[in-house]
Amino acid sequence: MIDLLWNVNTFTRDLRVYLENQVKINLSGSGVGLSLVLGFGAAYICYYLSSVAKKPQLITGATTLSQFLQRYCPVVTETYYPTFWCWEARVQTLLRPFITAKPWVEYRNELIKTADGGHISLDWNDSDDNALYPVSATRPTILILPGLTGTSKESYILHMVKQSEVLGYRCVVFNNRGVSGENLLTPRTYCAANTEDLETVISHVQKTFAEAPLIAAGVSMGGHRHVLEKLFDIDYVLKAKTIREFDERFTAVMFGYKTIADYYRDASPSHKLKSIEIPVLCLNALDDVFSPGHAIPTQSAKQNPNVALLLTAHGGHIGFLEGIFPRWATYMDRVFKQFIQAVFEHKDELKNA
Numbered sequence: 046m047i048d049l050l051w052n053v054n055t056f057t058r059d060l061r062v063y064l065e066n067q068v069k070i071n072l073s074g075s076g077v078g079l080s081l082v083l084g085f086g087a088a089y090i091c092y093y094l095s096s097v098a099k100k101p102q103l104i105t106g107a108t109t110l111s112q113f114l115q116r117y118c119p120v121v122t123e124t125y126y127p128t129f130w131c132w133e134a135r136v137q138t139l140l141r142p143f144i145t146a147k148p149w150v151e152y153r154n155e156l157i158k159t160a161d162g163g164h165i166s167l168d169w170n171d172s173d174d175n176a177l178y179p180v181s182a183t184r185p186t187i188l189i190l191p192g193l194t195g196t197s198k199e200s201y202i203l204h205m206v207k208q209s210e211v212l213g214y215r216c217v218v219f220n221n222r223g224v225s226g227e228n229l230l231t232p233r234t235y236c237a238a239n240t241e242d243l244e245t246v247i248s249h250v251q252k253t254f255a256e257a258p259l260i261a262a263g264v265s266m267g268g269h270r271h272v273l274e275k276l277f278d279i280d281y282v283l284k285a286k287t288i289r290e291f292d293e294r295f296t297a298v299m300f301g302y303k304t305i306a307d308y309y310r311d312a313s314p315s316h317k318l319k320s321i322e323i324p325v326l327c328l329n330a331l332d333d334v335f336s337p338g339h340a341i342p343t344q345s346a347k348q349n350p351n352v353a354l355l356l357t358a359h360g361g362h363i364g365f366l367e368g369i370f371p372r373w374a375t376y377m378d379r380v381f382k383q384f385i386q387a388v389f390e391h392k393d394e395l396k397n398a
Contacts, residue, residue, distance in 0.1 A: 142199075187215070236296045238311040
C-alpha cells in the first residue's frame with residue numbers, strides 16, 4: 046500500500062508540473078479545472094496499479110519446473126504492466142498488428158513435399174553470421190508456428206526471430222498450407238486438431254540438422270479457390286459470420302468430423318495435456334477473447350509435471366503490449382526469449398528435474 050501511495054503522489058506531482066508548464070488552455074488559471082484533471086489522473090493511476098498491473102499466475106505440475114522457471118526466467122515472477130492507455134483485451138488484440146514495428150528479417154525459403162501430394166513452405170533464418178554458435182550443424186534451432194492464417198511475415202513472428210538472432214539461434218517458420226503465397230496443390234489446408242503436417246516438418250528439420258537441439262514455439266492456433274471449390278461450396282463458406290460457422294462449414298468437413306462439436310472436442314488441449322512428455326510453458330491472458338480464463342485447463346496442467354501455465358490478468362489475444370508506446374518487444378517476446386535461452390543453456394538441469 047505504501048508503494049501504491051508513493052506512485053500516486055509521484056504521478057500527481059508530475060502531472061501538476063506538466064499542466065502548469067505545458068498546457069496552454071487557461072486550465073492552470075482554473076483551480077477547479079486543474080483539480081478535476083489531477084483528481085481524474087490520480088484515480089486512474091490508482092485503479093491501474095491496483096487492478097490492472099498484476100503479477101502473472103504460474104501454475105505447474107511440479108515444484109522442480111516452477112523453480113527452474115523462477116531461476117532462469119525471472120519474467121514469470123515480475124509484474125506485467127500493460128500499456129496504460131490500451132490495456133483492455135479487445136483493444137490489445139486489435140491494435141497490436143498496427144502498433145508494433147516489423148523488423149527486417151532475411152529468410153531462406155524451402156518447399157517440402159507432403160505424403161498427399163501437397164507441399165509446405167518453410168522460411169529459415171540461419172544466423173550464420175552470429176559468432177555465438179559458429180558451427181551450423183550444432184546451432185540450436187527454434188521451430189516457430191504462427192497463429193491462424195499467420196505467416197513468417199507477421200510482426201509477432203518477426204520479433205521472435207529477432208530475439209533468437211540476438212542469442213545466436215537458428216529459426217525456421219512453419220507456414221501452414223496456402224497462407225504464404227505458394228500454390229495450394231491439394232484441397233487441404235489445416236486445422237487445430239491435425240498434426241500430420243507438423244510431424245512432417247519436425248521430421249525434416251531433425252534430419253536436416255540431426256545434431257542440433259530443437260525447440261518449438263507456437264502462437265495461437267488461406268488457400269487458392271480453384272482447388273478448394275471442387276469439394277466445397279466456397280460461397281456458402283465465405284458467408285460465415287463467426288469462427289464457429291466457418292469451422293462448421295469448412296474445417297470440420299475438410300477433416301472428416303461429423304459435427305463441429307466433435308472437431309472442437311478433438312482440438313481441445315485439455316484432453317492432450319496428460320500426454321505431454323517434454324517441458325512446456327504456455328502463456329495465456331485471462332482476458333483473451335479467443336481463449337478466455339474459464340476455458341484454460343488449469344487442473345489438467347497441475348497433474349502433469351512437464352506443463353507450466355503462465356497466466357496474466359490482461360494482454361488480450363497475442364497482444365501483451367507494454368510501455369507507453371509499444372512499438373517493439375512485448376511481454377510475450379520477453380517470455381519467449383528467456384524461456385528458449387533457459388532451455389538451450391540449462392537443458393541438463395531441466396532433464397534432471
